[in-house]
Amino acid sequence: MTMVDYAYPDSRLLQFARSPVPGRVKSRLQPVLGEKGCLALHCRLVEYTHGQLQDAHLAPVEIWYSEKEGSDFFRRFSPAAGRHCQWGLDLGERMHNAFDHVLSRSRFAVMVGSDCPFVGADLLGAALGALAGGQDAVFGPASDGGYYLVGLARAERRLFTGIDWGTGSVMAQTRLRLRELGWRWRELPTLADIDRPEDLPRLAGVAGFEAYASRRKVCN
Secondary structure, X not given: OOOOOOOOOOOEEEXXXXXXXXXXXXXXXXXXXXXXXXXXXXXXXXXXXXXXXXXXXXXXXXXXXXXXXXXXXXXXXXXXXXXXXXXXOOHHHHHHHHHHHHXXXXXXXXXXXXXXXXXXXXXXXXXXXXXXXXOOEEEEEEXXXXXXXXXXXXXXXXXXXXXXXXXXXXXXXXXXXXHHHOOOEEEOOOEOOOOOHHHHHHHHHOOOOHHHHOOOOOOO
């Protein structure tokens, strides 16, 4: 087995991913792609994101999937020790539980979703570098009001409690929580997740996704 010389060997890169269950992924794109197309795009985004994390060679990678149904899909990625099923009542609790688990044995952890294929080594390195430089947290705001990346130096449940997940106020509410905690944090450039038909043209510049970008249509 080839050993990787990581820049931050005592930290972790975490990928959060929904299990590829037909009808439960990328549902807002079904008017354009159909159920099968949505599933295929979701799987491609998960694979691409995982490749970005691995190829960065910044820190060991772990993948955290949403439910055991469909978990066989993830066997192709991280070794068994780096695969975990999320647990918790909502997204915030699942994220906190993952950070709490990982930060008990790692210096820092940076988590990304699987909906933004624009996160490469530069942004990942900037996130880890901010934490190494003394920031308590780092966030990558998403154009829809959420965030595509969060990095922490320590787990804090209050950061993920009482947030209106899935709405355009997630990042704004998180900033308020950060101020309440008195934390220092850095924000990375705002990027877009691929969730809605109007997001598909953004994929035109990403290798392997051109076919999805060309299938956009106006949906009233």
